[in-house]
Amino acid sequence: MHEEPYGEYSFLLDRTARRVKQFAQQRFKVLKFPVTVDQWLIMKNIYERGAMKQNELAELVFKDNPTVTRIIDLLCDKKLVARNPHPNDRRSFQIELTREGKKKVDQLKPKIADIRLQAWEGLSEKDFQHFKKVLNTIYKNLE
Amino acid sequence: MHEEPYGEYSFLLDRTARRVKQFAQQRFKVLKFPVTVDQWLIMKNIYERGAMKQNELAELVFKDNPTVTRIIDLLCDKKLVARNPHPNDRRSFQIELTREGKKKVDQLKPKIADIRLQAWEGLSEKDFQHFKKVLNTIYKNLE
DNA sequence: ATCTATTAGTTGTTGTACTAACTATTATTG
DNA sequence: CAATAATAGTTAGTACAACAACTAATAGAT
Numbered sequence: 001m002h003e004e005p006y007g008e009y010s011f012l013l014d015r016t017a018r019r020v021k022q023f024a025q026q027r028f029k030v031l032k033f034p035v036t037v038d039q040w041l042i043m044k045n046i047y048e049r050g051a052m053k054q055n056e057l058a059e060l061v062f063k064d065n066p067t068v069t070r071i072i073d074l075l076c077d078k079k080l081v082a083r084n085p086h087p088n089d090r091r092s093f094q095i096e097l098t099r100e101g102k103k104k105v106d107q108l109k110p111k112i113a114d115i116r117l118q119a120w121e122g123l124s125e126k127d128f129q130h131f132k133k134v135l136n137t138i139y140k141n142l143e
Numbered sequence: 144m145h146e147e148p149y150g151e152y153s154f155l156l157d158r159t160a161r162r163v164k165q166f167a168q169q170r171f172k173v174l175k176f177p178v179t180v181d182q183w184l185i186m187k188n189i190y191e192r193g194a195m196k197q198n199e200l201a202e203l204v205f206k207d208n209p210t211v212t213r214i215i216d217l218l219c220d221k222k223l224v225a226r227n228p229h230p231n232d233r234r235s236f237q238i239e240l241t242r243e244g245k246k247k248v249d250q251l252k253p254k255i256a257d258i259r260l261q262a263w264e265g266l267s268e269k270d271f272q273h274f275k276k277v278l279n280t281i282y283k284n285l286e
Numbered sequence: 287a288t289c290t291a292t293t294a295g296t297t298g299t300t301g302t303a304c305t306a307a308c309t310a311t312t313a314t315t316g
Numbered sequence: 317c318a319a320t321a322a323t324a325g326t327t328a329g330t331a332c333a334a335c336a337a338c339t340a341a342t343a344g345a346t
Binding site: 291292293299301302303305307308309310311312313 | 318319322325329330344346
Binding site: 005006007008009010011012013014015016017018019020021023024041061062112113116117118119120121122123127128130131132134135136137138139141142143 | 148154164204262265270281
């Protein structure tokens with residue numbers, strides 16, 4: 001590890017990202033949330049921005065189209081999300097939350113904020129800002 | 144996003160980690176490296192630390208046992224790694240690089256260091272240290 | 287208006303992650 | 317020493333990620 005300082009970040013980044021997702025997923029399970037972490041991300045975005053097309057959703061969450069297709073498949077199976085025909089484009093769907101889906105988001109949102117907060121013990125607002133800056137810079141460097 | 148500052152980090156972390164891996168994987172493909180990024184991580188660790196058991200390897204790279212099993216399956220198929228019987232424990236294998244595997248690591252190592260470096264344009268050594276500190280703190284907070 | 291290019295979404299395949307359940311072997315302890 | 321517990325690794329099932337190839341529909345160009 002010592003001769004390759006910049007090889008280390010990719011390892012730590014991957015490891016930490018996996019840990020964060022796994023931690024949240026475990027909490028979801030204990031608290032009997034009916035969705036995965038990635039399914040939650042999709043639902044939250046529909047909730048906040050309203051009904052939209054799958055490709056708009058994909059762009060928002062930085063997942064590719066096939067991945068979004070499959071996540072929405074699962075959410076439709078659970079009746080949390082619905083594919084409605086798009087008024088102006090028969091290729092597209094309007095993806096929206098069902099009543100049940102909206103209810104779940106209302107219930108889960110504050111609890112998930114708590115789960116997320118736990119990672120930041122011992123870190124400051126300044127750390128948070130700097131961390132975001134570095135993540136965004138890396139992302140842009142690789143675009 | 145505005146009401147949930149600490150929900151944002153998990154999103155950015157996941158997004159960036161995926162981008163970093165995908166970027167490296169694309170380069171691997173262009174340069175005709177015969178392995179994936181995760182397979183590389185396993186090979187590099189065997190190279191640096193010598194032959195070891197699968198569970199030792201798993202602990203080193205922070206992957207779980209089934210994942211390591213499958214990555215090693217693939218590396219064995221490619222004849223880059225070999226499962227040898229463990230002298231003292233018939234449950235275990237000694238995992239080691241084949242001659243071909245060692246050769247590949249020698250060839251690839253410097254090129255991969257270059258690929259990794261590209262993410263850090265415009266960032267300083269200080270950024271790097273701070274970034275590592277935050278990643279490690281998050282990891283520990285969720286252990 | 288037709289021909290072509292683009293776009294939205296799906297399907298297939300490979301690889302990784304996580305959990306749970308399982309086999310075989312080794313260690314414990316009663 | 318025999319019964320039990322713990323450990324190493326595998327297998328099965330579900331989910332996400334990336335890429336490629338595909339269908340159906342729309343947009344653009346002449």
